[in-house]
Amino acid sequence: MKTKLIVLSATAALAAGCATTPPESPYYAKSVAYMKAGFKDRGQAKVSERIEQDSLQKACSAYKTDPIPKDLAESMQAEQMATIKPPSDGKYLGDWKSGEKIAQSGQGGQYSDDPKRPSGANCYACHQLTKEELSYGTIGPSLFNFAKVRGFGPEIQKYAWNKVYNSHAYSACSSMPRFGHKGILTEQQIKDVVALLMDPNSPVNK
Ligand code: HEC
Structure with missing residues (x-):
């Protein structure tokens, strides 16, 4: 049986x-x-x-x-959405100053990088984030004033967390790395990067 x-x-x-x-x-x-x-x-x-x-x-x-095809993209996005773990203490925002360092750093994953050091996220390789940093890529949209434009509330905080954790949950074939799902960043690092996007004091929102 x-x-x-x-x-x-x-x-x-x-x-x-x-x-x-x-x-x-x-x-x-x-x-x-x-x-x-x-x-x-x-x-x-x-x-x-x-x-x-x-x-x-x-x-x-x-x-x-x-x-x-739309139905395939939707089923793939739902599968990716199911991989996302919310922060264990329910708080999405860490320290934006650490987030800025993580966004600037392209360290990690290469044979020449020290595997014991935490990886960076290299967000600037694809996005503008602040006005101070003049060197950035344009594969992704500018994130300058992200929360100022989209709102500082819990829904947008959750969206920013989810997008950084697994970008493919919203765009099946996104070229943005799946930082949480693939274990590139730790939970604390994702919080710090989300704070860079969401904190009213972050240079992203000035
Ligand atoms: C290899 C390129 C690449 C890297 C690296 C990258 N992104 Fe992205 N990102 C994209 C692209 C392309 C999009 C737009 C298409 C999409 O949604 O997938 C995007 C979209 C986003 C969005 C959604 C914007 C909106 O208007 O809804 C956010 C938020 C975001 N990225 C944050 C980040 C952060 C924070 C980092 C670093 C932790 C990062 N990205 C690293 C390519 C990248």
Whole structure:
């Protein structure tokens, strides 16, 4: 009886999977093989961790040239939303001054970085955040005056936390890293970065 139940639920999962599974990109296997042949593990930089995509990344690669179907994007976003853990003490805001240092730092993950040091978030690589910092990327929208424009209340605090924790919960194929879900930042670091976005005293909101 037990075996039968397991078989039945496995079939149900497969059937549900088929409705939403994207076609595999024809280039996926080839590019993985090239990358495996061309790169070597070095210290904490492991080839397998860098090039093996999870199901969300595979789906986004498969639809790179087409808009991803709406129902698939929505189911992927719901899956990513379910990975988000709220702060354990319920407080979203840490210290914006530490948040600014984290946003500025691109340390972490490379073979030449000390794995014992906490990683940075490199937010400035993609976003403008303050007027003081003149060097920033424009892949993402400017976040200057983020809370001043969007509001300082609990709903926006929660959105900022969720977006930093797992950006793909709102935009299935976002190019923003999943800082909480992938363990890039600690809980305290995410609070500090959220404070940089949300604190009325932060230079982001001046
Ligand atoms: C590799 C580029 C990249 C990095 C690094 C990055 N982001 Fe983003 N971010 C984006 C892109 C692209 C968008 C817009 C598309 C989307 O929503 O995914 C975005 C959107 C956002 C939004 C939503 C803006 C809105 O108007 O709703 C917030 C908030 C945000 N990022 C905060 C951050 C913070 C804080 C960091 C650092 C902890 C960071 N991002 C790092 C690329 C990046």
